[in-house]
Amino acid sequence: MENxxxxxxxxxxxxxxxxxxxxxxxxxIQEAGEMTGGxxxxxxGTLYGAINSLLEKGWIILYSAxxxxxxxxxxxxxxxxxxxxxAEMERLRELVLNGEKMEEQIx
Amino acid sequence: MIRFKLTFDKDLEQDWLNNLxxxxxxxxxxxxxxxxxxxxxxxxxxxxxDLLPGDGLRCKDPSGYAEFMEETGVEVVQRWFRWIFLRKxxxxxxxxxxxxxxxxxxxxxxxxxxFFWVLIVECLCSAGIWFNLFVYNSLLIRCTAALFVMxxxxxxxxxxxxxxxxxxxxRKK
Numbered sequence: 106m107e108n109x110x111x112x113x114x115x116x117x118x119x120x121x122x123x124x125x126x127x128x129x130x131x132x133x134i135q136e137a138g139e140m141t142g143g144x145x146x147x148x149x150g151t152l153y154g155a156i157n158s159l160l161e162k163g164w165i166i167l168y169s170a171x172x173x174x175x176x177x178x179x180x181x182x183x184x185x186x187x188x189x190x191x192a193e194m195e196r197l198r199e200l201v202l203n204g205e206k207m208e209e210q211i212x
Numbered sequence: 213m214i215r216f217k218l219t220f221d222k223d224l225e226q227d228w229l230n231n232l233x234x235x236x237x238x239x240x241x242x243x244x245x246x247x248x249x250x251x252x253x254x255x256x257x258x259x260x261x262d263l264l265p266g267d268g269l270r271c272k273d274p275s276g277y278a279e280f281m282e283e284t285g286v287e288v289v290q291r292w293f294r295w296i297f298l299r300k301x302x303x304x305x306x307x308x309x310x311x312x313x314x315x316x317x318x319x320x321x322x323x324x325x326x327f328f329w330v331l332i333v334e335c336l337c338s339a340g341i342w343f344n345l346f347v348y349n350s351l352l353i354r355c356t357a358a359l360f361v362m363x364x365x366x367x368x369x370x371x372x373x374x375x376x377x378x379x380x381x382x383r384k385k
Contacts, residue, residue: 116312131284149284150262150309153277154318177283 113193115145116155120165121182121190127168129177130156156180164189213237213249220370222261222295222323229259229297242290242297257299258307263322264294268329294326317381324374331367334360 113121119137128136130152137145159165164186168179182190219225229239229247238252239259264271271277271294278288281298286307289297300307310316338360344353 114312114314116315129283130280134284146306146308146311148309148311148315149281149286150319151311151315152284153280154265154315156280178279 112196113189114155116147116151117159118190118193119145119147120152120155120159120180121186124165124180124182124186127179127181129179131177133180159186162186215247215249216245217247218245218366220327220366221373222263226259226261229261233257233259238299239297240289242292242295244292255302258302259289260298260300260307260309262296262298262309263319263326264291264296265322266294268326269293313381313385317378320374320377320381324371324378327367327370327374331364331371334364334367338364 115137119140120133122140123133123136130149133152134147134149137147156165160167160180162185163183165180165182168181217225217228219228232239232249233252234255236251236254237249238257239247240250241248264274264277266272274291274296277296278291281288285304286298286300289299291297298309310319338357341353341357341360345357
């Protein structure tokens with residue numbers, strides 16, 4: 106469905122990151138906010154849509170420790186999600202490495 | 213307090229609800245254009261209106277959406293077909309359901325698609341009226357026809373506005 110080389114949106118990036126351990130929706134919003142000093146604010150609708158698309162792709166799955174209980178739904182990353190995240194990290198590293206050439210030119 | 217208002221534009225509707233809340237009236241229910249309000253501390257809540265994913269008048273997994281909202285500390289005030297009215301206490305910080313361009317574009321696409329569907333249904337329903345208008349041309353039929361024309365104009369305006377919003381958001385990307 107999605108091209109492998111396509112950059113992840115910030116919402117997707119932080120959901121995958123937060124889901125390295127089981128996490129519920131509100132936890133993702135908090136973690137993304139804390140990690141970026143409040144810069145990344147994830148609206149609940151944006152998060153809901155992104156989580157559903159990730160579930161569909163199989164990048165995250167529902168983590169049900171106690172199924173049936175009134176516990177908040179938790180999500181956790183899958184190997185496929187980890188692979189996509191790592192591919193994105195590689196792309197970002199390349200971006201930063203190449204970006205540093207900007208300074209070289211001045212000297 | 214009960215108010216009647218016909219709005220097709222959810223952004224204007226949202227502004228109206230937030231305005232009334234600032235004046236001390238918190239919206240607590242909605243059905244077919246009738247809104248109910250109860251007194252609140254001025255500015256107690258921030259309201260947001262959303263259109264649920266789905267097709268036509270049916271929504272896809274409304275309880276999953278509502279559950280998710282409640283879990284993130286958002287109160288579901290009312291669901292009416294695919295429309296959903298949400299609110300959060302203003303003291304808990306800013307409240308915006310869609311915070312990135314992609315999800316905002318998706319929302320306006322859903323709105324446009326739904327109103328496009330409504331427009332087709334509306335046109336089909338009004339076919340009999342146009343026929344009667346030519347045959348009988350009574351006052352009642354003329355009034356009904358005028359009502360339909362107003363509805364259709366309202367719907368077309370929302371479709372045009374949604375398209376404009378999508379274009380603007382896409383340009384920002």
